[in-house]
């Protein structure tokens with residue numbers, strides 16, 4: 001029987017790419033999103049790429065009664081919960097906004113799954129839970145560090161809520177995917193990252209600078225203890241990341257999980273510096289980027305990249321797209337958005 005997956009936050013960046021990959025893998029998809037940090041273009045893009053009229057419900061997952069109706073209306077047994085706020089700086093300035101939205105929506109998901117006897121959940125976690133790790137690369141066993149932002153704290157708290165819920169309620173299976181740095185866009189350039197206002201993340205700032213929307217990219221720090229002085233991150237292609245969700249859902253649907261709550265790192269296994277990324281973007285897209293070195297950004301970790309052995313072995317998943325192709329796709333998407 002065809003399985004249906006509810007994708008909360010499916011109009012957003014990672015959610016829309018995941019909806020496409022789920023459909024490519026033979027799942028039916030229902031998208032639920034309140035469009036608070038996205039718009040219908042993400043849903044339209046999914047429909048256009050797949051040729052499927054994917055059902056969309058405009059709902060705030062914090063609104064228990066409205067969200068319950070989605071469970072009443074659709075027969076999904078699995079959920080991927082993307083719907084959350086994700087701006088680190090904003091979460092420090094307004095922590096209650098983050099605790100309210102990110103925790104309440106997740107608790108609603110778990111409670112409604114129990115009420116309606118739905119079984120499988122993938123939670124969008126983040127490498128941010130590792131903080132400044134003592135050893136690199138980080139494995140799933142690497143101890144989490146105390147969160148330095150409310151955003152990071154909600155990721156840790158939701159992981160704990162999921163672990164405790166799965167331990168207590170036998171009907172539930174959960175997988176937390178710890179994303180490293182998702183970048184790039186779908187090869188069709190019909191979906192991609194659409195930040196509102198000034199981008200906080202590196203690649204959208206790069207593409208907007210290349211498009212002339214921003215004057216100059218600031219590289220936050222060139223005096224870190226790294227080979228070229230800039231920070232190291234594990235940049236994971238968004239389509240590869242989307243595919244990790246598909247295999248995580250399939251693992252639970254097929255009853256292949258080793259334990260009912262599992263955690264997987266989703267990265268490439270490579271640490272790439274900010275300078276390397278910028279130069280790679282220039283080379284692949286044959287353009288010059290206006291950039292300058294600026295002071296360090298408070299709260300940045302020096303270096304983090306993933307040990308991906310567990311995902312490779314257990315999920316049979318591996319990042320496939322080259323960084324060059326990913327950086328080309330990010331630029332193709334920005335050009336599409338700007339009509340260039």
Ligand code: UD1
Pocket residue numbers: 086088089126127128152181200201202203205217218219220221230231232233274297299300301
């Ligand atoms: C950030 C968050 C992380 C969150 C992720 C997803 C922090 C400390 N971490 O990851 O918790 O899960 O976003 O949204 O905020 N950089 C520049 N110039 C820029 C922007 C970034 O040099 O204009 C540098 C940063 O200093 C960093 C690298 O680029 O070294 C990547 O930054 P970013 O894309 O913001 O991701 P993270 O900080 O790794």
